[in-house]
Amino acid sequence: MKKVFGLLVLIMTVQHAFAQKDSLQVDENNNYVYYKVVEKANLPADTVYERAFNFAKTLSKENKPAKGQADKAFNISSKFITYGGMSLVRKESGEVKYTLNFQAADGKYRYNLSNFVFIPYKRDRYGNMTAVPGVEVAVEKFAAKYSQKEKDAVLDQIAAQSLAIEARLKQAIDRTKVPVKQIEVKKVNTGNW
Amino acid sequence: MKKRLLLLSFAALSVFAAKAQDTTKTDPPLVISGSVDTYYKYDFSKHSNIPTSFASDQNSISIGMIDLALKKKxxxxxxxxxxxxxxxxxxxxLPNAAGAYDESANSFHIQNLYVSYDVTDKFNLTGGYMATFMGYEVISPAGNFNYSTSYLFTNGPFQNPGFKATYAFSSKVSLMAGIFNDSWNLYTSVNKVNTFGAQLMVSPVAGWTAYLNVLSGKLSGTEFDLTTSYQITDMFKLGLNAADFKPAAVVGTGGFTGVALYPQVAVAKDVTLGLRGEYFKTKSGSYATVGPPPGSSVFATTFTANIKAGPLTLMPEFRLDSNKNDTDGFSTSSGNATKTASQFVLAAVYAF
Structure with missing residues (x-):
């Protein structure tokens, strides 16, 4: 019985771990935001800014990062695809546009991902999922257009994408390399049989 | 006990696997989409009058189709x-394997079958049997607001097998040009691959897209088409389709011209009301359309509601068609020629 209870706890933990929308916050204007302040004592602010700026260039093919009004600040707009449905019928459900705001200062930097706008996709005459022209829904206004389940699915993916960008930004600023797992090929003597 | 543990482990793994699919890192391995539709139609003359492409059966709960699309990239x-x-x-x-619209013979059941290659982010090449690029309405019921179809749709091409190249100058302008089989809607050419087709897409402002289309060949004739829609506000969308067709000399003379307007208003989260007003004119000549005889015209008004419940859409629809002349094809319940015909349709479309 203890094992059964343990497994139930495990299932709930797994579910909770994947409720990634909990990573999002709401700002003072009640808009969804992913906001972080990171201590960075060992690097000059100029270096942090330059590395983050170079990273931001990789976020979008259409847009380039633009310098902000504050010192050592920039912003860039980009987008990512969201998916809906399960198993066999899983496919693109839309795209989310967002803005990354970044600012470096002595010993720290901060950034936020905000202005999340969802553009739904619909299957076109050729069988491709494409954006519905003219329909853009700010995630804060999701309740007026979509069900709670649909809202949660998109918020989960916004949070997942925010976490992924966070990891890549950290990696770019720290200049850490992604460890490449070496797979050893087992040797075999084909003469012995 | 072991069974319970096994079941719970399976449940935990299922949750894990299901959630893991919600990441945005990889493309879905194989995309499956489609729809299922069924309907009931009642023509008030007690027999089918209006020559809409689908929703053809009078006083019957009938099926449309099960549509299955597979995509892999x-x-x-x-x-x-x-x-x-x-x-x-x-x-x-769809035609059958022999090229005729005859359901007694075998069919290929193919709506789209093509391969595509992105040469660059902006330049794409596509070849195969493809849904036509002409017109506002499509074959899939999930792609249309109204369940019954317009005269412009019914008389235009459904599919165009061929090879096309598309270049996107920006997200606001793209141009497609292609060479297609000599006849519309057939799986094989009659003789040649000599129909030229082109499409210019422009999006002057956010929410407004316009497609200028042309399809011209020595056997298929020449059709010019404008398809545009504008999401003016969150609640209001306006669409327009206008076309002109002239058949090839070897086929006949005359043709048709027409315009259809599609205003739609969202009155609630799950309810949208829409009107289609269409004027369809047949030119004098020998070419016979699906509609009034040559040299006549019809004005069709269709009121449709889209009521959504998740992937399911209920579509109650009322349609009134008015021909120019008594003798243009409509008849009353007693069989007398009449100018007008009206029908009610209740359709259900499930898209996945």
């Missing part, structure tokens, strides 16, 4: 294969 290369089964997906929109 690896790197820059992709394919789409779309199969359809049922009257709407067979004899009403």
């Amino acid at each position: 690896v790197g820059k290369a992709s394919f789409v294969g779309e199969l359809s089964f049922g009257p709407r997906g067979q004899v009403q929109s």
Whole structure:
């Protein structure tokens, strides 16, 4: 019985771990935001800014990062695809546009991902999922257009994408390399049989 | 006990696996989409009068089709294969293997079958049997607001097999040009691959897209088409389709011209009301359309509601068609010629 209870706890933990929308916050204007302040004592602010700026260039093919009004600040707009449905019928459900705001200062930097706008996709005459022209829904206004389940699915993916960008930004600023797992090929003597 | 543990482990793994699919890192391995539709129609003359492409059966709960599309993309290369089964997906929109609209003979059931390659982010090449790029309405009921179809749709092409190249100058302007089989809607050419087709897409402002289309060939004739829609506010959308067709000299003389307006207003989260007002004129000549005889015209008004419940859409629809002359094809319940015809349709479309 203890094992059964343990497994139930495990299932709930797994579910909770994947409720990634909990990573999002709401700002003072009640808009969804992913906001972080990171201590960075060992690097000059100029270096942090330059590395983050170079990273931001990789976020979008259409847009380039633009310098902000504050010192050592920039912003860039980009987008990512969201998916809906399960198993066999899983496919693109839309795209989310967002803005990354970044600012470096002595010993720290901060950034936020905000202005999340969802553009739904619909299957076109050729069988491709494409954006519905003219329909853009700010995630804060999701309740007026979509069900709670649909809202949660998109918020989960916004949070997942925010976490992924966070990891890549950290990696770019720290200049850490992604460890490449070496797979050893087992040797075999084909003469012995 | 072991069984319970096994079941719980399976449940935990299922949750894990299901959630893991919600990441945005990889493309879905194989995309499956499609729809299923069924309807009831009642023509108030007690027999079918209005020559709409689908929703043809009088006083009957009937089926449309089950439509299944598969798409796979690896790197820059992709394919789409779309199969359809049922009257709407067979004899009403597809020829059989011999090229005739005859449901007694075998069908390929293919709506789309093409391969595509992104040469660059902006330049794409596509070849195969493809849904036509002409017109506002489409074969899939999930792609239309109204369930019954317009005269412009019914008389235009459904599919165009060929090879096309598309270049996107920006997200606001793109140009497609292609060479297609000599006849519309057939799986094989009659003789040649000599129909030229082109499409200019412009999006002057956010929410407004316009497609200027042309399809011209020595056997297929020449059709010019404008298809545009504008999401003016969150609640209001306006669409327009205008076309002009002239048949090839070897086929006949005359043709048709027409315009259809599609205003739609969202009155609630799950309810949208829409009107289609269409004027369709047949030119004098020998070419016979699906509609009034040459030298006449029809004005059709269709009021449709889209009531959504998740992936299911209920579509109650009322339609009134008014011909120019008594003798243009409509008849009353007693069989007398009349100018007008009206029908009610209740359709259900499930898209996945």
